[in-house]
Amino acid sequence: MSNAQDFILAVEGLTVSFDGFKAVDDLSFYVDPQEIRVIIGPNGAGKTTVLDLICGKTRATEGSIKFRGRELTRMSEHAIVHAGVGRKFQNPSVFEDLTVFENLEISYPRGRSVFGALLFRRDKAVLDAVHETAATVFLSDHLDQPAGLLSHGQKQWLEIGMLLIQDPELLMLDEPVAGMSVAERRQTAELLRTITRQRSVIVIEHDMQFVEDIAHRVTVMHQGRMLAEGSLEHVKNDPRVVEVYLGHRESREEAAHA
Amino acid sequence: MTALRNLFSGREVLYFLLLAVLLVVVLPLALDAFRLNLTGKYLTFAFVALGLVLCWGYGGVLSLGQGVFFGLGGYCMAMFLKLEASDMASTARQTTPGIPDFMDWNQVTELPWFWEPFHSLTFTLLAVLVVPAVFAFVIGFAMFKRRVGGVYFAIITQAIATILTILIIGQQGYTGGANGMTDLRTLLGWDIRTDDAKQILYFLCVFLLLLCLVLAHLILRSKFGRILVAMRDREDRVRFSGYDVSGFKIFVFCLAGVFSAIGGAMFTLQVGFMSPSFVGIVPSIEMVIFCAVGGRLSLLGAVYGALIVNLAKTSFSESFPELWLYAMGALFIAVVLAFPNGLAGLYSRYLEPLLDRGWANVRSRAVAVPPAQEKTS
Ligand SMILES: Nc1ncnc2c1ncn2[C@@H]1O[C@H](COP(=O)(O)OP(=O)(O)O)[C@@H](O)[C@H]1O
Ligand SMILES: [Mg+2]
Numbered sequence: 001m002s003n004a005q006d007f008i009l010a011v012e013g014l015t016v017s018f019d020g021f022k023a024v025d026d027l028s029f030y031v032d033p034q035e036i037r038v039i040i041g042p043n044g045a046g047k048t049t050v051l052d053l054i055c056g057k058t059r060a061t062e063g064s065i066k067f068r069g070r071e072l073t074r075m076s077e078h079a080i081v082h083a084g085v086g087r088k089f090q091n092p093s094v095f096e097d098l099t100v101f102e103n104l105e106i107s108y109p110r111g112r113s114v115f116g117a118l119l120f121r122r123d124k125a126v127l128d129a130v131h132e133t134a135a136t137v138f139l140s141d142h143l144d145q146p147a148g149l150l151s152h153g154q155k156q157w158l159e160i161g162m163l164l165i166q167d168p169e170l171l172m173l174d175e176p177v178a179g180m181s182v183a184e185r186r187q188t189a190e191l192l193r194t195i196t197r198q199r200s201v202i203v204i205e206h207d208m209q210f211v212e213d214i215a216h217r218v219t220v221m222h223q224g225r226m227l228a229e230g231s232l233e234h235v236k237n238d239p240r241v242v243e244v245y246l247g248h249r250e251s252r253e254e255a256a257h258a
Numbered sequence: 259m260t261a262l263r264n265l266f267s268g269r270e271v272l273y274f275l276l277l278a279v280l281l282v283v284v285l286p287l288a289l290d291a292f293r294l295n296l297t298g299k300y301l302t303f304a305f306v307a308l309g310l311v312l313c314w315g316y317g318g319v320l321s322l323g324q325g326v327f328f329g330l331g332g333y334c335m336a337m338f339l340k341l342e343a344s345d346m347a348s349t350a351r352q353t354t355p356g357i358p359d360f361m362d363w364n365q366v367t368e369l370p371w372f373w374e375p376f377h378s379l380t381f382t383l384l385a386v387l388v389v390p391a392v393f394a395f396v397i398g399f400a401m402f403k404r405r406v407g408g409v410y411f412a413i414i415t416q417a418i419a420t421i422l423t424i425l426i427i428g429q430q431g432y433t434g435g436a437n438g439m440t441d442l443r444t445l446l447g448w449d450i451r452t453d454d455a456k457q458i459l460y461f462l463c464v465f466l467l468l469l470c471l472v473l474a475h476l477i478l479r480s481k482f483g484r485i486l487v488a489m490r491d492r493e494d495r496v497r498f499s500g501y502d503v504s505g506f507k508i509f510v511f512c513l514a515g516v517f518s519a520i521g522g523a524m525f526t527l528q529v530g531f532m533s534p535s536f537v538g539i540v541p542s543i544e545m546v547i548f549c550a551v552g553g554r555l556s557l558l559g560a561v562y563g564a565l566i567v568n569l570a571k572t573s574f575s576e577s578f579p580e581l582w583l584y585a586m587g588a589l590f591i592a593v594v595l596a597f598p599n600g601l602a603g604l605y606s607r608y609l610e611p612l613l614d615r616g617w618a619n620v621r622s623r624a625v626a627v628p629p630a631q632e633k634t635s
Contacts, residue, residue: 055498076502077498078497078498081498082500089495093492095487095491096491096492097491098488098491105481106484106488112501113505114505114506117485118480118482119480120482162499166499166500
């Protein structure tokens with residue numbers, strides 16, 4: 001096999017079975033430094049589960065996940081974060097009882113131990129990082145608002161901001177524009193274009209326009225396995241992909257527009 | 259100065275001072291020695307309720323076994339006092355003089371090894387803090403590292419409370435059994451049974467309680483406090499923000515245990531005995547009720563909750579002793595269903611806006627007063 005050191009992320013033979021049902025089945029793929037990889041596939045294909053496996057939320061039954069040469073499959077969740085992997089969940093996952101400011105501050109990568117948190121000081125570096133991040137994710141005017149009062153789209157942005165302030169080397173985003181209005185979608189696409197520079201990104205997304213805009217390479221999943229991989233142009237013309245995914249999507253979208 | 263102002267808002271200081279004045283000035287002046295001692299006893303439960311505000315209210319970790327820690331603190335203190343009360347002169351008529359009376363009754367002929375260090379007050383005071391902390395750490399480590407939480411954790415703490423009660427009652431020769439450790443007399447020769455001593459102990463209790471309140475406030479004000487809230491809300495997100503959630507739960511559980519133990523030690527000193535009836539499930543649940551009634555998100559509420567519920571308990575059980583358990587259960591259900599934030603929640607929802615409006619009126623009138631008039635006053 002290829003030398004795992006060249007890749008920022010090397011997933012090999014990854015399998016997870018839930019009571020015998022293989023949600024991810026012998027999956028292998030490699031992500032280069034600075035690459036933006038998009039994973040597409042029908043609902044239930046196992047896309048979210050792949051991110052769960054990488055960030056440690058779910059434990060692999062078999063296979064290996066190497067991040068910059070370090071095996072992640074046996075590391076605890078917070079250690080994976082410390083190693084430089086950040087993850088956004090499919091449903092916005094923010095601390096609703098805390099303000100936008102506090103949400104971002106908690107995500108700032110300092111004072112993460114018990115005593116570190118007790119002695120944490122809100123100094124200039126923290127304030128600057130929080131304000132800068134808030135500006136990036138369009139939430140400067142909402143810093144003192146409880147996150148629970150934000151709109152759905154704003155919560156998505158806040159969660160993206162919480163990842164940004166962690167400054168991860170590998171950013172994983174699960175359907176970042178799902179449930180957003182058209183205007184919010186455009187703003188988010190713009191946002192993602194700026195924040196995905198300088199780091200590797202794995203994005204799960206259904207919005208084809210969006211995929212076309214940002215993807216370097218696309219991985220198509222179906223029933224836990226990889227169906228096709230390559231440039232968007234390449235996978236779009238793969239008859240199997242059209243069969244299980246794109247064909248259905250187009251007919252569904254037509255139905256939705258009708 | 260600005261640093262201080264960031265840590266305590268004006269209103270928080272005001273409420274804290276009001277409580278301090280109530281406990282330090284008003285109650286000692288208004289109550290006779292007996293009632294003041296009773297209040298001091300109630301306040302020892304406020305330590306437990308305070309710990310529960312941190313652990314349960316903020317951290318979302320409900321322990322139904324805080325009596326264990328209250329008991330550990332109380333028993334550590336009682337062991338010291340019991341040894342002091344068991345000097346050769348007062349135990350001369352025993353088969354084995356120089357050991358606590360209940361040991362002698364149970365045919366124990368030698369002071370058990372774990373009793374030895376309790377001859378030292380320094381050791382005892384350290385033990386009051388360290389024993390419950392270590393015990394809480396072991397429980398917390400075993401549970402939270404395995405991600406046992408919620409109802410399961412609550413049930414396990416109940417089981418531990420039951421086991422400890424059975425152990426204390428069963429090992430009569432070492433613990434005094436169901437009667438507990440009674441007939442405690444002096445602390446380094448100072449008779450703790452006199453009215454004067456009880457008054458001093460009351461003030462000591464209040465002082466320690468206020469200290470714990472400030473400490474708890476500072477902890478909630480730190481990022482630690484916000485992480486507790488975040489954890490209660492979305493534990494997973496806290497993990498994926500790079501925090502080891504179990505460490506935070508263990509710490510807050512230990513802290514709640516230590517607070518309870520200080521309360522237990524102060525109980526022993528003020529009431530003059532310690533018994534397993536403060537360790538088991540029923541007292542542990544009562545302690546949760548003090549916290550819930552006061553408002554589980556309010557540190558000061560914990561103190562008022564402990565005072566008010568205990569006052570109700572005393573007056574109620576004087577007239578209908580057998581009904582108290584039912585009344586308490588009803589109270590708990592009522593609070594949980596109707597006022598989830600307890601008295602503190604009712605206060606900030608209904609009373610505080612009224613007071614604010616009144617205050618604003620007073621102010622606007624004060625501003626309307628011509629400056630000349632103000633000078634004459
Ligand atoms: N923790 C779990 N336990 C059991 N089944 C699961 C679990 N997580 C995911 N699955 C199943 O795995 C399959 C893949 O789910 P998912 O990864 O969420 O798909 P996608 O994100 O591609 O829509 C689904 O059939 C889902 O029901
Ligand atoms: Mg999904």
